[in-house]
Amino acid sequence: xxxxxxxxxxxxxxxxxxxxxxxxxxxxxxxxxxxxxxxxxxxxxxxxxxxxxxxxxxxxxxxxxxxxxxxxxxxxxxxxxxxxxxxxxxxxxxxxxxxxxxxxxxxxxxxxxxxxxxxxxxxxxxxxxxxxxxxxxxxxxxxxxxxxxxxxxxxxxxxxxxxxxxxxxxxxxxxxxxxxxxxxxxxxxxxxxxxxxxxxxxxxxxxxxxxxxxxxxxxxxxxxxxxxxxxxxxxxxxxxxxxxxxxxxxxxxxxxxxxxxxxxxxxxxxxxxxxxxxxxxxxxxxxxxxxxxxxxxxxxxxxxxxxxxxxxxxxxxxxxxxxxxxxxxxxxxxxxxxxxxxxxxxxxxxxxxxxxxxxxxxxxxxxxxxxxxxxxxxxxxxxxxxxxxxxxxxxxxxxxxxxxxxxxxxxxxxxxxxxxxxxxxxxxxxxxxxxxxxxxxxxxxxxxx
Amino acid sequence: xxxxxxxxxxxxxxxxxxxxxxxxxxxxxxxxxxxxxxxxxxxxxxxxxxxxxxxxxxxxxxxxxxxxxxxxxxxxxxxxxxxxxxxxxxxxxxxxxxxxxxxxxxxxxxxxxxxxxxxxxxxxxxxxxxxxxxxxxxxxxxxxxxxxxxxxxxxxxxxxxxxxxxxxxxxxxxxxxxxxxxxxxxxxxxxxxxxxxxxxxxxxxxxxxxxxxxxxxxxxxxxxxxxxxxxxxxxxxxxxxxxxxxxxxxxxxxxxxxxxxxxxxxxxxxxxxxxxxxxxxxxxxxxxxxxxxxxxxxxxxxxxxxxxxxxxxxxxxxxxxxxxxxxxxxxxxxxxxxxxxxxxxxxxxxxxxxxxxxxxxxxxxxxxxxxxxxxxxxxxxxxxxxxxxxxxxxxxxxxxxxxxxxxxxxxxxxxxxxxxxxxxxxxxxxxxxxxxxxxxxxxxxxxxx
Numbered sequence: 075x076x077x078x079x080x081x082x083x084x085x086x087x088x089x090x091x092x093x094x095x096x097x098x099x100x101x102x103x104x105x106x107x108x109x110x111x112x113x114x115x116x117x118x119x120x121x122x123x124x125x126x127x128x129x130x131x132x133x134x135x136x137x138x139x140x141x142x143x144x145x146x147x148x149x150x151x152x153x154x155x156x157x158x159x160x161x162x163x164x165x166x167x168x169x170x171x172x173x174x175x176x177x178x179x180x181x182x183x184x185x186x187x188x189x190x191x192x193x194x195x196x197x198x199x200x201x202x203x204x205x206x207x208x209x210x211x212x213x214x215x216x217x218x219x220x221x222x223x224x225x226x227x228x229x230x231x232x233x234x235x236x237x238x239x240x241x242x243x244x245x246x247x248x249x250x251x252x253x254x255x256x257x258x259x260x261x262x263x264x265x266x267x268x269x270x271x272x273x274x275x276x277x278x279x280x281x282x283x284x285x286x287x288x289x290x291x292x293x294x295x296x297x298x299x300x301x302x303x304x305x306x307x308x309x310x311x312x313x314x315x316x317x318x319x320x321x322x323x324x325x326x327x328x329x330x331x332x333x334x335x336x337x338x339x340x341x342x343x344x345x346x347x348x349x350x351x352x353x354x355x356x357x358x359x360x361x362x363x364x365x366x367x368x369x370x371x372x373x374x375x376x377x378x379x380x381x382x383x384x385x386x387x388x389x390x391x392x393x394x395x396x397x398x399x400x401x402x403x404x405x406x407x408x409x410x411x412x413x414x415x416x417x418x419x420x421x422x423x424x425x426x427x428x429x430x431x432x433x434x435x436x437x438x439x440x441x442x443x444x445x446x447x448x449x450x451x452x453x454x455x456x457x458x459x460x461x462x463x464x465x466x467x468x469x470x471x472x473x474x475x476x477x478x479x480x481x482x483x484x485x486x487x488x489x490x491x492x493x494x495x496x497x498x499x500x501x502x503x504x505x506x507x508x509x510x511x512x513x514x515x516x517x518x519x520x521x522x523x
Numbered sequence: 524x525x526x527x528x529x530x531x532x533x534x535x536x537x538x539x540x541x542x543x544x545x546x547x548x549x550x551x552x553x554x555x556x557x558x559x560x561x562x563x564x565x566x567x568x569x570x571x572x573x574x575x576x577x578x579x580x581x582x583x584x585x586x587x588x589x590x591x592x593x594x595x596x597x598x599x600x601x602x603x604x605x606x607x608x609x610x611x612x613x614x615x616x617x618x619x620x621x622x623x624x625x626x627x628x629x630x631x632x633x634x635x636x637x638x639x640x641x642x643x644x645x646x647x648x649x650x651x652x653x654x655x656x657x658x659x660x661x662x663x664x665x666x667x668x669x670x671x672x673x674x675x676x677x678x679x680x681x682x683x684x685x686x687x688x689x690x691x692x693x694x695x696x697x698x699x700x701x702x703x704x705x706x707x708x709x710x711x712x713x714x715x716x717x718x719x720x721x722x723x724x725x726x727x728x729x730x731x732x733x734x735x736x737x738x739x740x741x742x743x744x745x746x747x748x749x750x751x752x753x754x755x756x757x758x759x760x761x762x763x764x765x766x767x768x769x770x771x772x773x774x775x776x777x778x779x780x781x782x783x784x785x786x787x788x789x790x791x792x793x794x795x796x797x798x799x800x801x802x803x804x805x806x807x808x809x810x811x812x813x814x815x816x817x818x819x820x821x822x823x824x825x826x827x828x829x830x831x832x833x834x835x836x837x838x839x840x841x842x843x844x845x846x847x848x849x850x851x852x853x854x855x856x857x858x859x860x861x862x863x864x865x866x867x868x869x870x871x872x873x874x875x876x877x878x879x880x881x882x883x884x885x886x887x888x889x890x891x892x893x894x895x896x897x898x899x900x901x902x903x904x905x906x907x908x909x910x911x912x913x914x915x916x917x918x919x920x921x922x923x924x925x926x927x928x929x930x931x932x933x934x935x936x937x938x939x940x941x942x943x944x945x946x947x948x949x950x951x952x953x954x955x956x957x958x959x960x961x962x963x964x965x966x967x968x969x970x971x972x
Contacts, residue, residue: 078848112882114535114538140587143584146605146609150599227914348895462557467676
């Protein structure tokens with residue numbers, strides 16, 4: 075018999091981990107809900123035609139395809155290469171992100187949806203990446219998007235969602251960073267090479283990692299000359315408060331209508347009178363994030379610097395997502411939470427509250443058949459009050475039963491022996507402090523377990 | 524451009540459906556939790572070797588296999604038939620149920636798990652069945668199991684979970700039916716053909732659908748003679764209260780040690796002094812449910828007769844599930860909820876509460892930039908109180924904004940115009956009754972939205 079295992083890059087989540095993950099997801103979900111976002115769930119399987127070609131050549135290779143059932147041998151024999159084989163044998167594939175299925179859903183249901191449509195979606199996605207620390211083949215994405223509205227109030231609301239969630243999670247020191255795709259477009263115009271915007275932004279996005287020298291080297295390799303590089307390095311060196319940066323940008327980008335539009339959008343969002351932030355968003359001119367996709371504001375959340383985790387969320391405005399499926403002209407803006415990384419940050423900073431780690435509050439000792447019905451009855455009363463309670467499954471030695479409760483992390487043990495039964499009491503022992511007390515059965519439900 | 528679609532047998536769940544599904548799942552999850560069950564999540568993808576051979580020949584064909592990435596053309600050319608092709612090209616597959624992955628998990632983590640292990644699991648599974656009404660290729664299963672305990676108290680607890688959940692869902696008229704595999708074994712001994720137990724039980728399990736004549740015909744076709752059939756029909760005709768049936772069974776099965784053991788187990792569970800049931804479990808001697816799997820008690824929940832839905836849940840005791848992966852001798856007992864069918868029953872009987880269908884409670888009208896910050900501030904205060912609130916995204920005509928709230932099913936609209944702002948009030952309009960009132964801004968959070 076083969077020793078059982080799971081596919082590499084996938085994970086089992088045992089009880090303790092599920093509880094902590096749920097704490098994160100419930101916190102996010104709760105904030106999405108009070109902000110008026112609505113839940114959507116799409117299937118794990120999409121038609122391969124829906125996904126293929128949407129994630130670039132590299133992305134296409136990482137899509138997990140599902141083998142058609144039935145007689146497929148004949149089809150397999152027609153394939154000339156492995157890529158073609160996949161297309162011939164597989165109609166379906168596992169979803170690669172939540173964004174493309176969302177766009178597909180919006181287009182399919184455009185006549186039923188009331189726009190603006192504010193939806194959130196928390197589901198697993200699958201990617202055939204090489205597994206590594208923090209990189210899985212099956213992982214959750216957690217997205218909120220608004221489609222069908224150009225209003226910059228949406229940008230403010232989404233920043234406020236980030237601010238609210240990370241405040242609720244107690245993650246002091248998170249940073250909200252913002253930029254605008256149009257400002258990056260303005261920079262490319264400034265250099266006089268708008269066609270190289272992708273090369274420019276891919277390079278400057280790495281400033282944190284490779285430093286100024288690295289960026290210079292990469293820009294030169296990507297076809298920019300030394301004069302261009304100087305313009306770019308001067309640009310990303312612009313420093314100051316948000317408004318000081320915005321003022322300098324207005325001057326530097328004065329020849330670029332696109333650039334000035336970006337400055338105006340950013341200024342509107344950052345100077346909003348609608349609300350304030352616990353962590354004020356900061357302009358980061360190197361921020362790009364999958365630029366080809368975004369058309370307006372770009373957002374990224376950085377974990378507190380002490381944990382060296384980098385980005386724990388990001389998003390931005392995109393102007394033509396549903397156009398991929400034949401519905402042009404629907405603007406959207408969205409954000410995403412990196413659940414696995416948030417988990418690691420909370421773990422490292424020990425920010426999971428005790429309530430996110432507890433399940434059963436009290437275990438009743440099985441003291442023998444005579445007292446079992448009484449104990450069971452007390453237990454059911456607790457359960458009816460919403461208090462998670464159990465009774466040991468058999469009349470084992472006291473010691474064994476206590477050990478079980480302890481291993482399970484159950485904080486209280488309740489005993490109904492002959493004397494307790496006669497007196498109408500329950501003995502309650504706190505397994506952490508070792509303290510034991512008698513509680514009248516009638517008061518058990520109001521005991522602070 | 525191809526019109527977008529989703530694979531047949533899969534579904535998108537829009538906001539209203541997600542909310543109602545979540546109401547069901549939260550109800551079940553809440554009961555699992557207070558009964559001391561712990562959450563487990565396993566990956567969607569399992570190794571194909573973990574699943575193959577576990578669901579019979581027919582089941583194997585319905586497993587969705589995931590095409591390996593990389594260079595697979597050479598492997599494809601070695602296949603002699605479609606079945607072999609699947610095995611050669613696919614290391615991984617989508618899980619087919621929650622039970623086999625659970626057994627795999629228990630074996631892999633046997634040294635860390637504290638037994639008895641009470642786990643629940645609510646996740647999607649995938650089957651390549653032909654899609655039909657109520658039959659999907661991607662659907663949720665919702666299971667609770669106890670492994671590592673022989674105590675019949677577990678059977679009582681699981682029956683009580685069913686009783687509690689369906690009571691909470693307000694589904695009057697559900698029936699809990701029980702049987703015992705050992706009693707069916709006793710019947711096969713009684714006939715003198717213990718090797719035909721599967722044939723006998725598959726046939727009598729259909730009594731509801733095909734009647735006595737149909738069962739007779741099928742039994743004869745399956746190699747039983749007329750005398751056998753008479754014994755079997757007499758057996759399943761045993762009627763009366765639970766205890767009357769148990770008494771008759773004791774007499775009929777007096778030669779069968781196995782049969783009598785089954786009667787004793789059933790008697791212990793049904794005559795428990797530990798608790799009582801809102802819907803008392805009823806003995807159903809024709810109940811078998813995937814018999815090869817079960818070794819003790821068998822449970823099924825039937826929907827109220829008025830809705831003609833049949834089974835909405837089922838389970839039983841199995842003695843050697845983890846033996847499949849090399850860990851013999853771990854007894855288990857579990858139940859499962861048929862979430863899709865429960866959804867349909869609640870829909871048909873109109874049992875979804877209003878709270879399961881509501882999202883945003885109040886939408887603020889966008890009355891222009893001058894009053895926007897005030898309205899936004901009121902909205903944020905409501906959100907901080909956990910009340911889902913929105914503001915219309917742009918300064919459109921009043922009529923358009925009201926229509927949006929109405930289409931979205933938002934019950935209240937709040938207006939902060941010049942006069943409200945000056946007076947420190949908010950006008951709140953109930954869109955259902957049409958009633959409008961002024962509420963002091965300070966009292967807004969305590970307003971009954």
